[in-house]
Amino acid sequence: MIKRILLSVAGLVVGLAGYAEVPMKSWGNPSLEGQWDFKSATPLSRPEFWKDKEYLTPEEAAEFEGNIIKGRAEREQKEGEVREGLDGQADVDVGYNSGFLELGSRLDDSLRTSLIVDPPDGRIPKMLDSARERNRPYVEMQALSPAGPEMRSLTDRCIIGFNNNPIRSGAYNNMMQIVQSPSHVAIHVEMVNDHRIIPTKGGGAIPASTRYWKGFSTGEWEGNTFVITTTNFKQFATPYGTGPNVVLTERFTRLDERTLQYEYTIDDPETYDRPWTARQQMRRTSDDVYEYACHEGNYSMPLVLRAARKLEKSGQKDKNWMPSWHKRRG
Amino acid sequence: MTRILHGLVVGACGILVAGCASVAMDESLVNEEMPGPVSEEAGAPPDINGLWQAVGTAHWNLEGGHAIKGPATLVLGALGGIPAGHNYLDGGKIPYTEKAAAKRAEYRLEWSQWDPAVKCFIPGIPRQTYMPLPFHIVQSEQKVFIAYEWGSNSRIIHLDRPGSRAELPSWMGYSVGRWEGDSLVVEVTDQMSDTWFDATGTWHSDELKVTERYTPRGADHIDYEATIEDPKVFTGPWTIKLPLYRRVENGARLLEYKCVPMAEDAVYGHLRRGADVAEPTVKNLF
Numbered sequence A: 001m002i003k004r005i006l007l008s009v010a011g012l013v014v015g016l017a018g019y020a021e022v023p024m025k026s027w028g029n030p031s032l033e034g035q036w037d038f039k040s041a042t043p044l045s046r047p048e049f050w051k052d053k054e055y056l057t058p059e060e061a062a063e064f065e066g067n068i069i070k071g072r073a074e075r076e077q078k079e080g081e082v083r084e085g086l087d088g089q090a091d092v093d094v095g096y097n098s099g100f101l102e103l104g105s106r107l108d109d110s111l112r113t114s115l116i117v118d119p120p121d122g123r124i125p126k127m128l129d130s131a132r133e134r135n136r137p138y139v140e141m142q143a144l145s146p147a148g149p150e151m152r153s154l155t156d157r158c159i160i161g162f163n164n165n166p167i168r169s170g171a172y173n174n175m176m177q178i179v180q181s182p183s184h185v186a187i188h189v190e191m192v193n194d195h196r197i198i199p200t201k202g203g204g205a206i207p208a209s210t211r212y213w214k215g216f217s218t219g220e221w222e223g224n225t226f227v228i229t230t231t232n233f234k235q236f237a238t239p240y241g242t243g244p245n246v247v248l249t250e251r252f253t254r255l256d257e258r259t260l261q262y263e264y265t266i267d268d269p270e271t272y273d274r275p276w277t278a279r280q281q282m283r284r285t286s287d288d289v290y291e292y293a294c295h296e297g298n299y300s301m302p303l304v305l306r307a308a309r310k311l312e313k314s315g316q317k318d319k320n321w322m323p324s325w326h327k328r329r330g
Numbered sequence B: 001m002t003r004i005l006h007g008l009v010v011g012a013c014g015i016l017v018a019g020c021a022s023v024a025m026d027e028s029l030v031n032e033e034m035p036g037p038v039s040e041e042a043g044a045p046p047d048i049n050g051l052w053q054a055v056g057t058a059h060w061n062l063e064g065g066h067a068i069k070g071p072a073t074l075v076l077g078a079l080g081g082i083p084a085g086h087n088y089l090d091g092g093k094i095p096y097t098e099k100a101a102a103k104r105a106e107y108r109l110e111w112s113q114w115d116p117a118v119k120c121f122i123p124g125i126p127r128q129t130y131m132p133l134p135f136h137i138v139q140s141e142q143k144v145f146i147a148y149e150w151g152s153n154s155r156i157i158h159l160d161r162p163g164s165r166a167e168l169p170s171w172m173g174y175s176v177g178r179w180e181g182d183s184l185v186v187e188v189t190d191q192m193s194d195t196w197f198d199a200t201g202t203w204h205s206d207e208l209k210v211t212e213r214y215t216p217r218g219a220d221h222i223d224y225e226a227t228i229e230d231p232k233v234f235t236g237p238w239t240i241k242l243p244l245y246r247r248v249e250n251g252a253r254l255l256e257y258k259c260v261p262m263a264e265d266a267v268y269g270h271l272r273r274g275a276d277v278a279e280p281t282v283k284n285l286f
Helices: A002-020 A056-079 A129-141 A300-312 A322-329 B002-015 B074-078 B098-109 B258-270
Strands: A034-039 A116-118 A177-181 A184-189 A195-197 A216-222 A225-231 A246-256 A259-267 A276-285 B050-054 B137-138 B145-147 B155-157 B173-180 B183-189 B208-218 B222-231 B238-246
Touching: A177 B145, A184 B137, A184 B145, A184 B155, A195 A216, A195 A225, A195 B145, A300 B258
Parallel strands: B155 B173
Antiparallel strands: A034 A177, A034 A276, A116 A276, A177 A184, A184 A195, A216 A225, A225 A246, A246 A259, A259 A276, B050 B137, B050 B238, B137 B145, B145 B155, B173 B183, B183 B208, B208 B222, B222 B238
16 A cells, blocks of 8 residues: 555656646646657658567667668769669659758657557558549649649649648658747748648637638647647648548647657548547757748749640650659559 | 727728638637737736738838729729728838839839739738738747738747847848837848839848837737838838738638739749740749
8 A cells, every 4th residue: 555655656746747847838838839840750651561560679760760861871872873764754853852851860759660650550541442533633633744833733833831731741841830829829830831820719610611721720728738620621732632521630749848749630531441640759949940932932833834835845745744752652 | 999990901801902811700709819908917018919900002002192903903893903092101202212213113114023922922021011911920928920811921020039140031031029118129131132012113122121110009909110221222211100900800810811823823824735925924033
């Protein structure tokens, strides 16, 4: 009994100590404020080679991270070389090199083998065939010679970013900043220089016919976790190929001075056979979120369209407008 | 008084071409964010959190004038005209040097082809403040974040970095703020030289410095001032003055006006398949 009491007291002390590390706002909510780096080497979906392994040991994690850094350095060495084989696109394919890329080389602090924590196998659930069919025109459209800007992706057009909503580690611009007041939380993401202003006390509802590129978000505090629910995305601005009725739920929990836990759930029975949830720990940084003036510097779009018109004029047919990374990923 | 202001805001929204984005909201909603302008906490700065909007024609023409036809009247008729406007300048006119004024006159002649906002480029400060859509201020102890509906643009004002400058220029520049009594004073530097102050060719150089003052004068008003300095272009400082109104309708919140889809015809139209023009309708691009 005495042992049990001592353990309880010890637990309380540890708990209070942990709680005390969480910065709080004057009005009683945890502070989510700061610049947050969310790049991660942990894959979203658990790779097959890890089978049913849920966590890495620190030694395994160090080896994995070492291999990432080594492989990346080897690829950088070859960047100046002319390479063939990327469907004839060689080094101009996609147009990014190590100078632009900002990929994560550190695993999530949890040392999980996937960011997906549910389903328990850590893998993204099967996309329904009907959902693939629904998305097919949008995907195939991007492989065609573009008649106009609308035939390129929303990210090519600088309308939405590829690592926003939900926030996930991508090729670059893996930074965000939060500023909060009692009534609102502002989330500013570097990608496409975008923001969301989320009410902390709900936010109402809108008709299903009203659609936004960033969706319509409501928010509330559930204890020390800030929860955002987003619906009403515009077509093809939905996350992970989901459909018009997807519900995105995001949960922000400040764990300590340096760590913000971010979790999101994708729920769309019209796309995936079950809801799924990913979780990662964002790291506090003193780096600023820069202004990524995407549209203002979008030299790519006029060049793509100009190239398409030039090919048409010369009578050449080219059905190779999909970047090779897209093909590799399938 | 609140009703009168509401009427003013709604009326102005009806006049402006871009209009005020609105959406049928749950009628049971009320705008819960209606604090007074001065914090009840002794010594604390005023509370300027919330949804604000400039109402008027400053984004068209800071010097004011009579109503004119615009390029949009060709398809939008009476809805596309540019309304008459007040003068928002302390000194009445923008004091361009003779040489800079000549360049402005050239731009003004073909303004719709040159105006960066036509292309959906970030309008910069101060113009972003008085674009005809609301903006939301999220005020914290060390930072103030302003999210603008027009273009989904935003900026961070650093209250905790006095005297600092940006490493690089940007479209919105670098904002360092401080409280002087009830006024939030913001010095904006390191802006790109590619923005205008309104749609009349009002260009500036890379030496632009803008000093803004946000001074609440009631629960639902802020007096906004922006003092402009640019020795390369102007003979002296000049100041824009206009009120900002709180959006008070039930359920008012920042909505979304991503302007890229609205600008693509102007920017890329000449590159569409089958386009019957060889040149873009806007200039200074690619």
